[in-house]
Amino acid sequence: MSLIKSISGIRGTIGGKPGDNLTPVDVVKFAAAYGSWVIARKGKKVVIGRDARLSGEMVSALVCSTLQGLGLDVIDLGLSTTPTVEIAVPIEKAGGGIILTASHNPIQWNALKLLNEKGEFISAADGAEVLRIAETEDFSFAEVGKLGKYTRNDSYIKKHINLILKSKWVDVNAIKKAKFTIAVDAVNSTGGISVPLLLKRLGVKKVVELYCEPTGKFPHNPEPLPENIKAICAAVKKNKCHLGIVVDPDVDRLALVQEDGKPFGEEYTLVAVADYILKKKKGNTVSNLSSTRALRDVTEQAGGKYTAASVGEVNVVHVMKETKAVIGGEGNGGVIFPELHYGRDALMGIALFLSHLAKSGLKASALRKTYPDYFISKNKIELTPGIDVDAVLEAVKKKYMHEKINTADGVKIDFETSKEWVHLRKSNTEPIIRIYAESQDAKKADALARRIMDDIRIVIGG
Numbered sequence: 001m002s003l004i005k006s007i008s009g010i011r012g013t014i015g016g017k018p019g020d021n022l023t024p025v026d027v028v029k030f031a032a033a034y035g036s037w038v039i040a041r042k043g044k045k046v047v048i049g050r051d052a053r054l055s056g057e058m059v060s061a062l063v064c065s066t067l068q069g070l071g072l073d074v075i076d077l078g079l080s081t082t083p084t085v086e087i088a089v090p091i092e093k094a095g096g097g098i099i100l101t102a103s104h105n106p107i108q109w110n111a112l113k114l115l116n117e118k119g120e121f122i123s124a125a126d127g128a129e130v131l132r133i134a135e136t137e138d139f140s141f142a143e144v145g146k147l148g149k150y151t152r153n154d155s156y157i158k159k160h161i162n163l164i165l166k167s168k169w170v171d172v173n174a175i176k177k178a179k180f181t182i183a184v185d186a187v188n189s190t191g192g193i194s195v196p197l198l199l200k201r202l203g204v205k206k207v208v209e210l211y212c213e214p215t216g217k218f219p220h221n222p223e224p225l226p227e228n229i230k231a232i233c234a235a236v237k238k239n240k241c242h243l244g245i246v247v248d249p250d251v252d253r254l255a256l257v258q259e260d261g262k263p264f265g266e267e268y269t270l271v272a273v274a275d276y277i278l279k280k281k282k283g284n285t286v287s288n289l290s291s292t293r294a295l296r297d298v299t300e301q302a303g304g305k306y307t308a309a310s311v312g313e314v315n316v317v318h319v320m321k322e323t324k325a326v327i328g329g330e331g332n333g334g335v336i337f338p339e340l341h342y343g344r345d346a347l348m349g350i351a352l353f354l355s356h357l358a359k360s361g362l363k364a365s366a367l368r369k370t371y372p373d374y375f376i377s378k379n380k381i382e383l384t385p386g387i388d389v390d391a392v393l394e395a396v397k398k399k400y401m402h403e404k405i406n407t408a409d410g411v412k413i414d415f416e417t418s419k420e421w422v423h424l425r426k427s428n429t430e431p432i433i434r435i436y437a438e439s440q441d442a443k444k445a446d447a448l449a450r451r452i453m454d455d456i457r458i459v460i461g462g
Contacts, residue, residue: 011111043095049080283326291331
């Protein structure tokens with residue numbers, strides 16, 4: 001079974017039986033539920049965009065037709081990016097938006113990611129209402145004279161880039177003077193359209209393109225982790241590039257490669273961009289509980305306050321608004337710069353990072369060395385059905401009650417004296433507990449994770 005229904009949307013593998021995988025029946029049912037939710041909120045039109053994966057055209061046709069069938073007007077951006085759709089929704093004064101992408105998931109997956117009228121991911125309460133409508137099939141289609149209109153608009157990637165270039169934080173002159181040579185791995189999705197165009201508009205001297213044809217045929221696992229980006233690491237060294245840029249299929253995650261061919265570290269994308277902003281504007285920052293402590297260090301050094309949010313973009317955005325954060329995001333390379341919009345945006349992240357790199361006068365590897373070193377060990381324990389995961393987490397929390405504990409999202413234990421932490425979260429879709437541990441030494445991070453995993457096994461055994 002590969003169909004996952006959640007408050008943020010629906011995702012699954014293409015094909016198979018309805019209810020088990022992401023079939024046309026499921027796409028129509030969920031699109032109808034979401035469209036009905038938009039109509040109930042007095043919305044009259046919806047913005048649609050998709051990444052380049054092979055099933056995108058089919059899924060888009062189903063979604064657009066379903067929304068029209070409900071009487072909603074559809075503005076189809078075609079091949080686009082997640083942040084571009086987020087920006088387009090309020091500009092078009094739409095009732096919401098749907099991004100057709102399974103983000104970093106492999107080629108057989110696709111998804112409907114749902115936005116509200118602000119171009120932000122819908123809340124937990126709104127997501128639950130959409131799920132209710134889908135389960136009860138509480139929707140009604142329009143009569144023939146009241147069907148929605150369909151409009152194609154391919155201009156929004158350029159509009160998105162224009163907004164980035166207008167930002168006072170993006171220093172185009174400094175980037176031009178740096179005469180950068182930059183390699184790009186866009187995993188044959190819509191980053192192949194948007195990233196090279198952005199770099200050329202920023203005045204980058206030379207762009208070396210890898211996998212920039214939006215065919216949807218991913219040449220490697222599309223998640224921008226070190227083990228998946230070896231080709232661009234080699235290309236950066238071969239072409240004597242100043243930097244390598246890697247984005248996921250929907251261009252909301254940004255990973256960087258140093259001039260020496262080594263990964264800058266996905267966790268440090270946000271750290272570096274935040275450092276650049278905080279040096280120009282004092283303020284607060286937010287990331288999720290599983291993100292590196294380095295952002296907290298950089299923020300406090302600049303005189304700001306750091307706050308940790310529950311995992312998930314919608315949760316990070318909520319806390320950013322509460323704390324009036326000047327920048328935030330997630331440690332997976334997701335940069336959220338609220339002066340543009342409240343969403344992870346790799347394109348904005350690229351422009352800010354290049355401004356930082358150009359103005360610093362440093363090589364990427366030297367810039368990375370200006371930040372504190374932390375290492376995260378990511379692990380999971382698979383559980384047999386019937387195990388009370390909440391009871392397991394409670395037992396671990398009790399054992400470490402003398403440390404700083406955060407229970408906003410699972411259990412996070414901060415070992416303040418050693419600057420180490422471990423975060424335990426139960427999966428909403430699988431019988432597993434995820435264990436993330438961070439330390440200033442990679443071996444110590446692994447050892448801390450193993451220690452907590454042993455604690456869990458003892459609780460289960462008991």
